Amino acid sequence: MSIPFELPADDHDLSPRTGYTRAHWEAVADGLLRAAWRRSTPGCALLDLPGRPSRSGVRSDGLEGYARTFLAAAFRVAGSGGDDPHGLLERYASGLAAGTRTPGRDDTESWPLILDHDVQGQPMVESASVALGLRLTAPWLWERLDPGVRDRAEEWLRGALRHTPAPNNWYLFPYTVAGFLESVGRGDAETAAARDRALELLEGWYRGDGWYADGDGRAFDHYNGWALHLYPVLDAHLAGDGEAAAAHGERLRTHLESFALMFGGDGAPLHFGRSLTYRFAASAAVSLGAVTGHTPLTPGASRRVASGSLRHFLDRGAVTADGLLSLGWHGPHEAGLQSYSGPASPYWASKAFVALLAPAGHAFWTAREEPAPVEESDRVLALPAPGLLVQATRADGIVRLHNHGSDHVRPHEGESAAEDDPYYGRQAYSTRTGPTAAGNVADNHLSVHTGGRHSVRRRIHPLGAGHGDGWGWAASWHRPVFAGGPPMVPGLRVESVTVAHGGHELRAHRVLGAPAGSRLTLTGWATGPEEPLTSALYGLHGWCDPSPDPVRAPQGTAWTPWARVPRLTGRCEGASVHLALASLTADQGAVPLPEAVDEVRVDDGTCEVVWAGGTARTRIAFEPLEVTHTVG
Known part of the structure; x- marks a missing residue:
C-alpha cells in the first residue's frame, strides 16, 4: 500500500533486503x-x-x-x-x-x-x-x-x-x-x-x-x-x-x-x-x-x-x-x-x-x-526463565512463540478470574497470525468442557524448557478456570508440553482430575481463507477423530477479517493423555501431518513419538517431567 508522503528511492545496494537507508x-x-x-x-x-x-x-x-x-x-x-x-x-x-x-x-x-x-x-x-x-x-x-x-x-x-x-x-x-x-x-x-x-x-x-x-x-x-x-x-x-x-x-x-x-x-x-x-x-x-x-x-x-x-x-x-x-x-x-x-x-x-x-x-x-x-537458518530456542520456546523456519520466514510462562496475571488477582485474554493465555503466537478475538473460538487453546461450561487458561506455571540441535521443548501446568459458575473444579489440573521439531509442533497434554463426562478440545492456528498459509492439526492419541473440524472465527484476526481454526475433540475423565501434531507453514509442499510420524506409544503417563523414517524419537514423561529427543 502507498503512504501519503514521499520517500527516497530504495537503495538495494546498501540495503538489499529492505531498500531502506x-x-x-x-x-x-x-x-x-x-x-x-x-x-x-x-x-x-x-x-x-x-x-x-x-x-x-x-x-x-x-x-x-x-x-x-x-x-x-x-x-x-x-x-x-x-x-x-x-x-x-x-x-x-x-x-x-x-x-x-x-x-x-x-x-x-x-x-x-x-x-x-x-x-x-x-x-x-x-x-x-x-x-x-x-x-x-x-x-x-x-x-x-x-x-x-x-x-x-x-x-x-x-x-x-x-x-x-x-x-x-x-x-x-x-x-x-x-x-x-x-x-x-x-x-x-x-x-x-x-x-x-x-x-x-x-x-x-x-x-x-x-x-x-x-x-x-x-x-x-x-x-x-x-x-x-x-x-x-x-x-x-x-x-x-x-x-x-x-x-x-x-x-x-x-x-x-x-x-x-x-x-x-x-x-x-x-x-x-x-x-x-x-x-x-x-x-x-x-x-x-x-x-x-x-x-x-x-x-x-x-x-x-x-x-x-x-x-x-x-x-x-x-x-x-x-x-x-x-x-x-x-x-x-x-x-x-x-x-x-x-x-x-x-x-x-x-x-x-x-x-x-x-x-x-x-x-x-x-x-x-x-x-x-x-x-540465516532454522532455529529452535528455549528460554527457561520466561518459559518461552521460539521456533523459526527459514524457508517461509515464520517465527512461532510457544507460551509456557507469560500470563499477565498479577499475584494479588489470583487465578480464578474467568476472562480469556487472547494476547497472553494462548499456547502459541506467530509473526504471521494473530489470536482470535474474545468471544470467538480461541486459537491455539486447550479447553476442558464440563457441566456445560468451558475453561480458559489464566495463570501459567512453567515446568521447564530446553533445546538441542534443531529441536526444543517447553512445559507448564495450569488450573482450568470456568465462567458461569464456580470458577475452579477441585483437583482439576492440566499439564502441557510443546516439542518443536523442524516445522512441526508436538503438543502433549495430561489432564488430571477431570469430572465424569468431561470432554476436551484443542485448537490450532487461525488463518484466513485467502492467506497463503496452511494451518494443520492432527490427533495422535486421545481424540475422538484424528482429523480436526474447521471452526469459524467471524471477527478474524489482525491479518484477516474472517478466520477458521482447526479443532480436535476428545473425552477425558480422571487422568488422560492427549497428543497432537500442529503446524503453520507457507510451504505448499509441506509433508501432511499424518505422514510426519511413524509410531506413537502412550503408557502410564509416558509418550513416545517416532518421527517419519525413524529420523528421530521424542519421549515425554510427565511425572517426573522429562523430555528427550534422539536422532536416528
Missing part, C-alpha cells in the same frame, strides 16, 4: 510528524488526533499526541546534531509553555496534572516522553526557554515523582523524569529517591535470559524492549555513566540474543502481548543495542531487523490516507486494543526512531544489510 527513516519521521501537527491546538500543547477517545479523556489524549510525537522529533533532531529543518522544536517549546500554564477560566490547553495511576494516571506515562524529549534536545530547546517556563515544566514533571505509578514498567516513567531533571542541574533527594526506587524494582523483576517480568507477575512481552530495557540503557548512555551502561547494557545484549529472532522474514514482530498498536516500536531495543554497542548483532543485521519492521507496517496500511498511524496492527483492528488505547497511542511507535541517534556515519547506517536471524 537513514534517509528513509528521516522521511518517515518527518511525514508522520507533519501529519500529526495538522491536528494541533492553537497553543501547540495538544495534538487532537481522530479516533475513539481513551478512558482518560480527550485532554489527556491530546497530551499523549504532544508527548509521543515529541519523542520522534527529539530523536530526529538530536541524531542530526541539532539540525531542525522543519522548525519542530519551536512548536514543542510553544506547547510546553501553553501546557504548563495554571488553568484559567478560558483555558483549553493546559495539561492534566499527574496524579496516582488509579486516579489520573495517563499523564504520568506521557511525562516520560516529555522528559526524554527535553533531555535529548536540551541545547536547542530547554536552554532557550524562558526561566518561568522551565520552572513550570519542572513543577508539572515532578508530579510523576510525587504520585504512585502502576505496579509495573510505570516506575520507569518517574525514573526518566528524574534523569532529565538531574541532567539539567535540577536534581535533589526527590529525584534520587525516584531513581533508586525504580532500579530496585527493576532488579526484582529480572528473571534471567535477558527478560524482565513487567511487574511482580509473569508478563513477558514487548514491554521488555520498548520500556524495561530502553529507559535504563538510554539513560546511562545519555549520562555517560559507564558502570550503569555496562550493567544494563549486558542485559540488553542477552535479551537481543533471543528477541532479535522474534521478527519474521517479512519484518513483522511477534504478535503477542498488549499494546501491539505501538507496532514498529518493537524494533527499538534492536536499534538501541546498535547505538550503544550492547548487541550480539552486526550493524547490518541490526538495520535489517529495524528497517524490516518499519517497512512491514508502512507497506501494509498502518498509515492512513491522512498520514496518521491508526489504532490497530496493519490497518485498524479494534479487537487488539486495550481500554487505555486512545487516538495518539500508536505514536509510542516513535521509540523506533531511537535508531536516528546513530549519526549518518555510524556503521548501523553504512554497513551493508545482512540477513536477520530468521533468514
